[in-house]
Amino acid sequence: MEAAPMILDPVLPVWALVIVGGALAVFAIVQLVAPGRGRGRGRWMWLSRLVMVLLLVLVALRPTLPASTLPPAASGDVDVYFVVDTTSSMAAEDWGDGEPRLTGVREDILTIAETLIGARVSLVTFDAVTVHRVPLTTDVSALAQATRALEQEITTYSAGSSIDEPVDYLTDILTTDASENPERSRILYYLGDGEQTSGQAPGSFAELAAAVDGGAVLGYGTDAGGPMKQYTGYDDGTEPGYIQDYSTGADAISRINERALGTIADELGVPYIHRDADSSVAEATEGIRVGNVETPDEVPASPGEFYWIAAIPLAALALLELAWMLSTVLRSGAGGRIRTGRRVSHG
Structure with a gap:
């Protein structure tokens, strides 16, 4: 049996996903190649965000394999x-x-x-x-x-x-x-x-x-x-x-x-x-016979959805982003307390 072609079942119109996803991707690319990024931590985080945008668009497109069998339908005469x-x-x-x-x-x-x-x-x-x-x-x-x-x-x-x-x-x-x-x-x-x-x-x-x-x-x-x-x-x-x-x-x-x-x-x-x-x-x-009512023996197959494959790395990168944000806040708070406690000499 020939395999069914993969189809898309987007959660939003494709044009809307292209506009929103494209805008976010362009913003991430601009930040990624901005002068002074070098090869530091900030550059890697913007690269991660660009990948997250692409994965999010892929999840929203919901790539799906259609069901291989049709639902059962009664057929009297x-x-x-x-x-x-x-x-x-x-x-x-x-x-x-x-x-x-x-x-x-x-x-x-x-x-x-x-x-x-x-x-x-x-x-x-x-x-x-x-x-x-x-x-x-x-x-x-x-x-x-x-x-x-x-x-x-x-x-x-x-x-x-x-x-x-x-x-x-x-x-x-x-x-x-x-x-x-x-x-x-x-x-x-x-x-x-x-x-x-x-x-x-x-x-x-x-x-x-x-x-x-x-x-x-x-x-x-x-x-x-x-x-x-x-x-x-x-x-x-x-x-x-x-x-x-x-x-x-x-x-x-x-x-x-x-x-x-x-x-x-x-x-x-x-x-x-x-x-x-x-x-x-x-x-x-009384006296009315519908005739033989036939239904297919096969139980209709559920469509195969593959958005979850992209959702796994998206979730991992989102956790990485959250960890980076928390560490930044903690470092900023620690630095603030040190600066607050520093003695100032008036000579």
Whole structure:
């Protein structure tokens, strides 16, 4: 096997090290060749300091041999897409003990992703626009981080929800995935409350069915519904108020529309599952097999760092410099006491 080339992993930008190290080296050279240095102790100390500068720059450049093996990576044969409604209605407080529906969404995504470990995962959200927050990846931690950060849309930007908003975008990415990776299965989870407030009838999801091999439509909310807190996009230290129903002057109430969610499920060819805090989401992953998840047998090698080779003589020269400084101070102090004790004759 051909040896890997040595690389540099500097603690500062190389240009900064060149400027600082060069200035210190030039200063040491000027002192070293200054007239009157001769061959005494002072000249040797400035030569030592020049060597220390060069060694310090070498340590800061951190010469390294890269790891000889790559980190292990899971490789199943399933792509999982989570499509999440983040309109204001998903902030309705009828999940569990009066929590927002998005709380349940976050919990369910993380549980499903953990169950289907090894699959590639992706996160798409939609409100007024569709956003692809996490492209397909085997890095579940990236999905988890994005999921925990999910928030409802900013209230002032809300212009009515449309449950079919992501259809065009999903059609594009799913058909592209199917054409590029025909050997992989595509699982789609649609997580929402089915509330359509845009004033228009929702479009169909049927065109996506050919690109979807499984999944589920997960519904959040209750028939009684719940109020929704406003969201400004920032925290100013005050408790946000609730979104108002201007026709009544009271808090607006959002209710789940299970008929609309059931229609989406039928069009996609997947089951509809109503979710609540007292039940398990395990039903959503039944029958889904990620396939053989393979990881390399080799443990990834740590990169070999060689800065310590230069650090050893640097430390030795630094100790020599410290010893020289201490001896100089001690000699100066002793000389001062002798001069202080000398008698002066006035003749």
